[in-house]
Amino acid sequence: MNKTFADLGKGLGLYRVWFYQAYHELTGKYRRTFLGPFWISGGMIVTSICLSVVFGPMMGGDLRLVLPYIMGGILCFGMVSFILIDGTEMFLRHGGNIKNHAYPFTYYTLETMAKEILLFLNNVVVFYVVMVLIRAAVVPHWSIVLGFAVVIMTGLTWGSVFGIIAARFRDLRFMLPYLNQLMFFLTPIFWRPESVRGHNILVKYNPYYGLLEIMRAPLLGEAASAHMWYLALGAMVTGIIAWLVVFSLFRRRIPFWV
């Protein structure tokens, strides 16, 4: 357990390295493109508009209400997707470095998260540009700061747990991102929770909904309900416990697994 915290301490101490490294990877990928990282935001805009056009009429129709809800949902779901998409790959894709350099393992987790946060901030700017254009911009509720922190913490912990397991069992590398895609459909992102009165398990016990809503509701100017906070905090606390157990037990196996 001591070594677990030592690893975490060393990882945090390397903040300069992972921050720059995340920035480099992100900007390097879009070199010689005209729109750069806005390609990702472009995808977000196009997807939200398409979903709004198709599902908007079912939700009441007014684009100024539907588009912020759906685009905010996709924006925030990006952060939540860290757990199953970026988390799964975080150790596998750095296999070369892990095998040859004595970096703390938390370094890779933090670098991956830094990249995700930079992407999110980039998308937030685009989100507000669109909101201003359709005259639907609102001041976010203060609790978005807390929500953001809880989602980051959940991503770091559950993300590295899945990263370790996916390095050991390679099938998960393909299964977990697929699971994430399923959650995109099963979580109220482009549909309203009221519309599934019969199957409210997706609303009541879905941790993804909690994590999404503690960010999206404040983003749209409202506080999330207490139930959403319970779901999200539950995910975070179990994540911390799972991380402490899995990381302490299997950390030293990672170089042999990746």
Next chain:
Amino acid sequence: MSDIVEVNGVELSYPIYSIRANSLRNTLANLVIGGKLLKDGQDIIHVQALHNISFTLGEGDRLGVMGHNGAGKSTLLKVIAGIYEPDRGSVKVKGDISCMIDIGLGLDAAHTGRENIFNMGRMRGIARKEIESNMEEIIEFSELGAFIDLPVQTYSAGMRTRLVFSVATTLKPDVLLLDEWIGAGDAAFHDKATNRMNSLLENSRAMVLATHSHGMVKKVCNKLLVLDQGREAYYGSVDGYDASALMQ
């Protein structure tokens, strides 16, 4: 007399996974069938890579590690570097380690040579200011000239090697870990590289070199550890070892 590197009773075995053992299906099947598939489903081979290895290095010690392929030389280096945690035993190192197992750390072919110097330096824990103050010297040493501002993907293999070598040897480490002696580039650069390696060696407080070359060990080391299938076959002074024994 303080020890700089202290390796004490280190044991390490590592698992090698077959495709089957990596598959979730087989592992689940094993759980369900109560381990009946264990024989051909769970193909994990445990390799005992290091067996009860102990040594200490003091100020100025240079240890050569020799052995056949697969004897555990690289694994030992990785344990000292902290990449692998030993199963049993302990490794204590005082000071900064410079591990030259993969000297290309941080090289990104899409970026220019100059950006890569910053990048590679940062990943090795060198502060930006220190890189900046060493920048001209690194560029001059690498003999890249105007190429330094072009993307690394336009470089020839030799130019790439010179860039990586120049950055990797700029550090002033306490403990130097080398997997094979590093030489670089064409004949003209070779002499420079040799001189640079020698000065790096003089500036380090302790060094471990894993190599196949007994000649190299004789030239630069004062201690020798010979490994045979992860066990210590010889440990002592370089002169006291009969090299013909390794040939058996």
